Amino acid sequence: MRYLLKFYHLKKSLFLFLVVVSVAVNAQTVRKYSNEFMNIGVDAAAFGMSNAVVASTNDVNSGYWNPAGLIGIEDKQLSLMHASYFANIANYDYAGFAMPLDKQSAVALSIIRFGVDDILNTTQLIDEQGNIDYNRISLFSTADYGITFSYARALPLDGLNVGVNAKVIRRIIGDFASSWGFGLDVGVQFKQGNWNFGIMARDITTTFNAWAIDEEQFATIQNAVEGQNQELPETTEITIPKLQIGASKKFVFHYDYVLLAEADLNFRFAETNDIISTSFTSIDPALGLQFGYIDMVFVRAGVGNFQNIQQLDGNESIGFQPNIGVGFKYKGIEVDYALTDIGDQSAALYSNVFSLKLDLSIFR
Template sequence: MPYLSKFLSLKRNLFILFLLSTLVSGAQTVRKYSNEFMNIGVDAASFGMGNAVVASSKDVNSGYWNPAGLVNLEDKQISLMHASYFANIANYDYGAFAMPLDDKSAVGLSVIRFGVDDILNTTQLIDEQGNIDYNNISLFSTADYGFTFSYARELPLDGLNVGVNAKVIRRIIGDFASSWGFGLDAGLQFTRGNWNFGLMARDITTTFNAWSIDEDKFAEIQGAVEGQNQELPESTEITIPKLQLGVARQFIFHYDYSLLAEVDLNFRFAETNDVISSSLASITPSAGLEFGYIDLVYVRAGVGNFQNIQQLDGSDSVGFQPNIGVGFKYKGIQVDYALTDIGDQSAALYSNIFSLKLDWSIFR
């Protein structure tokens, strides 16, 4: 029993330290990485192309990738996606709806949820006398929600479209803390022949999150670990802007075969682990290919998220995220699958991503 008590105590302390770091890191004034669940991506077809779709996205999922692409809609569309990360510990879900208003404008609405459910709260497992009481174990969930309203419109210059997003962010960490946030995105797309160009500026207003922290709960978990600071962290969080530039081209072979290729550059205005990094900005590229046959079957491959990684021996290496995928489209129904490595090519776990897109044209 002494060994069990020590093990449970260690497990409890690790949980508390993790929770404290989450609360504190999520409430700093300015963060290089905040609201990162909004940067994971959506749609298995886009994942299959390494998330290099800012120039070529022209469907309901454009509300996320580049709202300017929504003007290409001919009818109403809905999209659903589900993915599990970290051996099914975390669930990532997405749903979107978009429709044209007229032949020059369109609107869209999307919802993202990234959550870890049924987390064991063991802060009260061991009482003041050192006795273990399993009845004191409780469950809680931590979840991040993103609600996005999109509007797109054609501009007088032929081939040039513009779009904007208004985002509401809701983050919940059990009964310990929660926050509300608001931000804006803006996007442009320009088409000339078979060439497509895209620009997506995320969090152009430096998305602001205001945290509400339960002082009693916070003091309770801090008091469970000796020597912890009892001061509450700052209650505001600012997400710095990000910029994505892309160029894409589609090739048609013998009428039946198509090839879509795109290359993107992703900018963060902070020094990070991206493969190109400075105090002014950091840049990581991404690229994707989509091979199609008679607009029915698609095969995709992509790579992105190039990061500088320091190994245990002190040496540096470059990690990246490879992706592959397939898709099937019949009339207005499209089903897509992607296999993606969420970290680098050798260390991280692979994730299976499924998505469904439905076009209202199938009802006519």
């Protein structure tokens, strides 16, 4: 019985392994959901507001959310975040650094890693004589990296800022396949009194990924599953553009209490389950609130991910995802927490997300 259980678990690992590899190597010429790990988001403060921050973002994390917001930083800043994904199977890590060049411009560097480590490679489990040999099992990892270089500039029109992201995508799946990708984002912010408006256009160049597949390693997958001796798949994929539009307003009460409210519309140029969906575009709204006391203690809440859900009886209902979070800032050190279904579009369990932001002027 013990050996039967081991064999069952190995068969399960082989299935999961083949699924992971097939996702990477079966890259078609046009994939509407390529590089989805770059859409998860960063910063627990933003997660707490359901990612409704495209208009109000003004710190180091603007390198991800809207590079035009980098104009809001006054000194060098560092941001770090770690989160677990898929019930701790995957790790999601982010680091960002930003600095002003002068009063009119700023730059930033952001790095994202989404990885699954120590995956069982059971393609060589059975030897040439048909015997099961557990010593032939090896481990491999799959990891996606996104490196973003950001530049922001204040325009002559007071309150109008623009920013540009240049992205490099690196995706690796063990020794089986890897790819390089490149793309551009453009962001705009406009501030008028207590109102902020923002636009973020992602992948405006249709981010391009080119895969390199190891034919020898790919052959081991084909031989591991009977009847899978097909030709190598296409090795090019394109990420279609996405658009975010937002507006926020700040309300000040008795000088010490500040309420920030923002509403965003997220456009994807494909037909999806979003609450508004056509053959041309789909729209998913998001609302976020942040209540702050003396710029030290913050409480956040948001709602987003509005989806049309097909029920078992054929009827449709509208689902949505609420998020909450808190934050604390003291002398340039800010720690944020969010309870959120991080980047997921399902009814999975919520995750605890923490992030740290440092204003490096505190070390002077």
